Amino acid sequence: MKNLHHWINGKPSEGSSARYGPVHNPATGNQETQVPFATVDEVDAAVAAAKDAYATWGLSSLAKRSTILFKFRALLDANRDAIAELITAEHGKVHSDALGEVARGLEIVDLACGITVQLKGEL
Structure with missing residues (x-):
């Protein structure tokens, strides 16, 4: 087990x-x-x-945090199939739906990676 x-x-x-x-x-x-x-x-x-x-x-500086998040995003992307397999095994989703969940997660990380532009204080 x-x-x-x-x-x-x-x-x-x-x-x-x-x-x-x-x-x-x-x-x-x-x-x-x-x-x-x-x-x-x-x-x-x-x-x-x-x-x-x-x-x-x-x-940590915003640049350092962004670098870490971009590396995290690259790992998610490189391992998307394995992550989808875990989602399938633990949540019962079909593989294609699990891949969609991973894609949505990547979108959230993209948003976090781009937040530094919005923190500049410009309108």
């Missing part, structure tokens, strides 16, 4: 609660994965890491 992991402070964390929730493929009804339930300490660690990341992100 495949186990999902938490993602805390930029790296995977298996979880220590020893409790899991099933993840079923909606198309087949079969359980293909399980996800660990987080402990209070794991949730606290994730929140603390997110607060630290937010502070660092907020101090």
Whole structure:
């Protein structure tokens, strides 16, 4: 059985609660994965890491943030088929519809990448 992991402070964390929730493929009804339930300490660690990341992100220049978002967009685009396969397995969408979801996600990242032009204060 495949186990999902938490993602805390930029790296995977298996979880220590020893409790899991099933993840079923909606198309087949079969359980293909399980996800660990987080402990209070794991949730606290994730929140603390997110607060630290937010502070660092907020101090970064717009140019630096845009560069990171453009790299993120390139990764999404390069892996669109694999992402669509995950959407299909976890949400039961047909592959073509899942590809549409990825495309919509890319549009949102495009919007975020272009926000620096709007922040100049010009009318």
